[in-house]
Amino acid sequence: MQAATALIDLVSRVGARAKAKLSPKPLGITSALERPRISKRFLAPLRGVMAQAAGALVALVSRVPARVHSKLLAAFLAIAVLLIMMGAVGLNVLSGMNERTEEFIKLRRKIEAYRQVQHDTTSQLYSVSAAFLSSDEQTLLSTLRQLNQFGYDVDRLEFVASDEAELLTRFRQEYDRFIQIVTHVVELIRAGNASEARQLQVAQAAPLADRLERLTNQLVNRAEADMLGSIEASKQAYVISQRIVVGFALGSIVLALMLGYAISSSLIGPVTDIESQLNKVAAGDFSKRVHVVNRDELGALARNVNRMCEELDRLYQQLDAASKHKSQFLANMSHELRTPLNAILGYAELMQDGLYGELPPKVSEVLQRVDRNGKHLLGLINAILDLSKIESGQLVLSVDNYSIRDIVQTVVSATESLAAAKNLPLKVEVSDDLPTGHGDERRISQVLLNLVGNAIKFADEGEVRITAKAIDGIFLVAVTDTGPGIPDSEQARIFEEFHQVDSSNTKREGGTGLGLAIAKRIVELHGGRIWVESEVGRGSTFKFELPVRSQQRAGAI
Amino acid sequence: MTKRILIVEDQEDNRAIMRDVLSTAGYHLIEAPNGEDGVRLAQSERPDLILMDIQLPLVDGYEATRQIKRVDHLKSVPIIAVTSYALSGDEAKARAAGCDGYVAKPFSPRELLAKVREYLPDVATP
Numbered sequence: 001m002q003a004a005t006a007l008i009d010l011v012s013r014v015g016a017r018a019k020a021k022l023s024p025k026p027l028g029i030t031s032a033l034e035r036p037r038i039s040k041r042f043l044a045p046l047r048g049v050m051a052q053a054a055g056a057l058v059a060l061v062s063r064v065p066a067r068v069h070s071k072l073l074a075a076f077l078a079i080a081v082l083l084i085m086m087g088a089v090g091l092n093v094l095s096g097m098n099e100r101t102e103e104f105i106k107l108r109r110k111i112e113a114y115r116q117v118q119h120d121t122t123s124q125l126y127s128v129s130a131a132f133l134s135s136d137e138q139t140l141l142s143t144l145r146q147l148n149q150f151g152y153d154v155d156r157l158e159f160v161a162s163d164e165a166e167l168l169t170r171f172r173q174e175y176d177r178f179i180q181i182v183t184h185v186v187e188l189i190r191a192g193n194a195s196e197a198r199q200l201q202v203a204q205a206a207p208l209a210d211r212l213e214r215l216t217n218q219l220v221n222r223a224e225a226d227m228l229g230s231i232e233a234s235k236q237a238y239v240i241s242q243r244i245v246v247g248f249a250l251g252s253i254v255l256a257l258m259l260g261y262a263i264s265s266s267l268i269g270p271v272t273d274i275e276s277q278l279n280k281v282a283a284g285d286f287s288k289r290v291h292v293v294n295r296d297e298l299g300a301l302a303r304n305v306n307r308m309c310e311e312l313d314r315l316y317q318q319l320d321a322a323s324k325h326k327s328q329f330l331a332n333m334s335h336e337l338r339t340p341l342n343a344i345l346g347y348a349e350l351m352q353d354g355l356y357g358e359l360p361p362k363v364s365e366v367l368q369r370v371d372r373n374g375k376h377l378l379g380l381i382n383a384i385l386d387l388s389k390i391e392s393g394q395l396v397l398s399v400d401n402y403s404i405r406d407i408v409q410t411v412v413s414a415t416e417s418l419a420a421a422k423n424l425p426l427k428v429e430v431s432d433d434l435p436t437g438h439g440d441e442r443r444i445s446q447v448l449l450n451l452v453g454n455a456i457k458f459a460d461e462g463e464v465r466i467t468a469k470a471i472d473g474i475f476l477v478a479v480t481d482t483g484p485g486i487p488d489s490e491q492a493r494i495f496e497e498f499h500q501v502d503s504s505n506t507k508r509e510g511g512t513g514l515g516l517a518i519a520k521r522i523v524e525l526h527g528g529r530i531w532v533e534s535e536v537g538r539g540s541t542f543k544f545e546l547p548v549r550s551q552q553r554a555g556a557i
Numbered sequence: 558m559t560k561r562i563l564i565v566e567d568q569e570d571n572r573a574i575m576r577d578v579l580s581t582a583g584y585h586l587i588e589a590p591n592g593e594d595g596v597r598l599a600q601s602e603r604p605d606l607i608l609m610d611i612q613l614p615l616v617d618g619y620e621a622t623r624q625i626k627r628v629d630h631l632k633s634v635p636i637i638a639v640t641s642y643a644l645s646g647d648e649a650k651a652r653a654a655g656c657d658g659y660v661a662k663p664f665s666p667r668e669l670l671a672k673v674r675e676y677l678p679d680v681a682t683p
Contacts, residue, residue, distance in 0.1 A: 335612065342663035343570035349666050350577055378663060 054265075057258060062266040065295040071266075075259040082255055086248035093241035100234045107230060111223045118216040120150050125209040128182055129201075131189075140186050147179050164219060171215045178212060181205045270298040274305055286313035323392055330388040337381050345374045383514035387497065390521045397525055399550065402441035404434050404468045404475055411448045412466070418456050424464055426452075431469040439550040443522045447530075450515040451479040451542045458483030462539065470548060474528075478543045485536040494532065495520040519544075526550040560677045561585045563604035565595030565621060566639070567613050571662075575608065578666040579673065592616030596624045599631055606676050608669075609656065611640035611647075619654040626655035635676045639664065 064071060124146060131143040181204050188197035270292040277290035286309050292302035348371045351359060359367070389395040408430055419426045437444075448466075455464040462482025469476055486494060497517045523530045523544045534540035562584045566572045572588055580586055587602050589595040592613040599607060607625065611618035618638060625631050637658040638651035648659045660672055 338663055339568055339571070343568075343574060345663050346571070346574040346666050350574065353667070355577060355581055 054261065057262045058265040058269065059293060061262040062269075062292075062294045068267065068296050068298070071263055071296070075263055078259065079252060079256050082248065082252045086245060086252065089241070089244050089248060093238075093245070096237060096241070100230070100237070103230060104227075104234075107223065107227045111220065111227060114216060114220040114223050117150075118213070118220055121209070121212050121216050124150055125206075125213075128185075128205065128209075131186075137190070140189065144183065144186060147182060151175070151179070164222060167215065167219060167222070171212070171219070174208060174212055174215065178205065178208045181208060266294060267298065270294050270302060274298075274302055277305055277309070281309060281312065286310075286316055327388055327392040327394060330385060334381050334385040338378070341374055341378055341381075345371065345378070348374065380514070383518060386518050387514060387521070390518070390525070395521075395525065397440035397443060397550075399439055400441060402437045402439060402444065404437055404470075404477065405430050407441060407445050407448060408466055408468055408477075410445055411452050414449060415452050415456060418453070419464060422456060422460065424456060424459055424462070426456075427463055427465040429465070429467040434468065434470050434475070435548050437475060437546070437548050437550075439526050439546060440522075444526070444546065447519040447522050447544065448477065448479070450519050451544075454515065455479050455481035455483065455540075455542075459539070473548045475546045475548060476543065477546075478541050480539065480541040482539040485538050486532060486534040486540055487536055491532050491534060495530070559583065559585045560605040561587060561602065562673065562677075563587045563589065563595065563599055563602060563607045565589045565592065565607065565613065565618065566610040567591060568610075571610075574666055575669065578670055582670055582673075584673070584677070590614075592618060592621035595621045599625045599634070600628060603630065604634060606673065607634060607636040608660075608673075609636050609638050611638055611651065619650065622651075622654045622656055637672060637676070639669075 061071065066074070124143075127139075127143050127146060131139045181200065185197045185200050185205060188194075188200065270290075273290045273292060277288060280286075280288050289306050289309060290302050292299050294302070348367050350356065352364065352367050352371070386395070408428060412426060412428060416426055452464065452466060459481040460483070464482075465478075465480040467478045467480075495516050497514055520530050523546065526546050527550050528544055528546040530542070530544040532540055532542050562579060564572055564575050564579075564586060566575070566588070567590050569590075572590075576586055576588070587598055587604055589598045593615045595607070595609070595613070596616065598604075609618045609622055613621065616624070618640065622636050622638070625634070625636065635657040636655065637660055638648075638654075638656040639660045640647060640651065640662055651659050658672060658676070660669055
């Protein structure tokens with residue numbers, strides 16, 4: 001379709017340019033202005049009609065229930081048949097020309113013969129008159145011989161000009177009479193009866209000779225008219241033949257172009273459609289279907305692609321439903337787990353606060369354990385919920401302006417009592433000129449809180465250091481501890497769920513094993529990265545980078 | 558005069574904790590086990606504050622809050638949402654329904670009391 005439209009467009013433009021070139025210098029403004037308008041007025045509907053016709057042709061070829069190579073073979077065969085027909089017409093024209101040439105030769109010979117007869121008749125009459133004048137026996141004999149000779153010529157004529165038989169019969173009759181009269185005249189002369197011979201000559205031979213001359217003239221004229229008619233007919237036949245050959249040549253070209261265009265379009269169209277469909281599938285959109293009218297291999301391919309899409313769509317829906325189910329289940333479970341926890345933690349707190357009276361020290365200690373374990377359980381529930389939300393893509397960052405300095409301050413306030421309990425100095429180095437960040441403040445605080453909490457947990461002596469700076473639009477935050485360090489082999493795996501360097505630590509320190517996995521996902525959702533640099537026995541430095549201006553990353557897992 | 562608090566909460570254990578901490582602190586409590594009763598009691602009792610659970614039978618906390626806030630003489634009564642929905646956007650949803658404050662479950666009784674005192678500061682100590 002597009003190719004046809006482009007072609008027409010090109011033709012119209014070239015045509016317009018050619019017209020502009022061909023036209024003489026503009027005679028007036030109007031003529032220069034009208035030209036393109038006229039060509040547009042003619043071409044616009046033409047273009048529409050041609051585009052429609054091309055579309056209909058392509059659709060027709062597409063719907064032919066045949067295989068692709070059958071279609072191609074049929075198209076080539078059609079063009080070959082047209083060429084063979086053109087050759088046959090050419091041969092026919094050639095043989096026609098040959099016949100005409102033969103006819104010309106015959107006509108020419110006839111005209112020559114008639115002219116000969118005409119000439120002979122004239123000379124005959126002349127020699128007969130001369131013979132009468134001389135009355136010489138020799139001359140008379142030669143005249144009679146010539147007459148007979150002339151008779152032979154006329155006999156030959158009959159053979160050539162069969163279509164003028166009537167005229168010739170009259171000619172022959174007249175001629176026979178002429179010979180009789182002349183023979184009679186000769187006999188009179190021989191008998192010395194010159195005056196009677198002269199009388200006969202004047203009264204009968206001369207008018208007869210005149211008539212003969214007129215008849216031969218008629219014959220010549222008629223033959224010449226035939227010749228002219230034949231030349232004219234030949235010219236017309238040639239023009240018709242020429243038109244037929246040109247017509248066949250043009251027909252072959254048009255047919256070749258049309259079939260080539262229609263067949264290639266009927267192949268390329270579906271291939272393009274299927275390709276774009278597969279692109280959509282590759283991009284994760286299974287809902288669309290490709291519509292191909294072809295009843296050949298491409299139609300089958302399109303049907304298979306559609307079936308594949310349906311299957312993928314069905315699987316995707318199932319998967320999506322299962323994933324939503326899982327997320328909903330986790331959310332519900334988290335709610336159901338929190339409700340009893342509320343009572344456990346609430347009562348433990350109220351009892352510790354002495355709401356129900358003074359408690360013996362042992363009970364107070366037990367309540368502390370209940371409280372600590374309850375909070376650990378709550379932490380686990382929260383972490384699992386966070387993780388499931390991140391994995392199902394439900395965690396939406398509340399993106400707003402934040403200050404890294406404020407985040408560090410919040411985390412320090414939340415953890416300094418823990419550090420103080422272990423006698424660990426908490427050192428903070430934050431650059432003075434940090435830009436205002438753009439991201440989810442609560443989630444970034446969660447990451448830093450996790451890192452600092454871990455550092456305090458694992459460092460028994462030394463210090464915990466928090467540094468924050470900005471380089472080239474990226475925040476770099478580092479938490480360094482003087483803990484036991486992490487072996488190289490473990491450094492990548494500690495960001496996996498439920499993975500801890502030493503499981504005995506979990507029991508001792510009460511970690512969930514999910515904090516780093518969540519931290520990694522939160523940082524990645526912000527378009528940043530997190531990693532650890534550590535040496536066993538020398539402590540660890542956890543670092544994360546965040547773009548100063550973050551946007552939620554789609555589908556981060 | 559003793560300030561009166563309406564607790565709309567379906568879990569008896571949670572109501573008991575609130576009852577213990579808040580009545581000890583000197584508040585008079587009215588209790589509703591579902592959203593429908595909550596709306597009805599709010600209209601008849603005209604409490605000074607409402608603690609509203611979100612996941613409730615019959616009428617949920619969002620809807621109950623909307624219904625209460627539609628009543629002219631109850632418009633000024635502060636409603637604090639108490640919910641274990643820790644999903645992001647819950648606080649915003651509670652505020653959109655008309656809640657004035659928000660406490661996440663599991664709550665610490667101490668924090669709950671502090672929140673209540675923000676709205677009802679001049680309670681008589683028993």
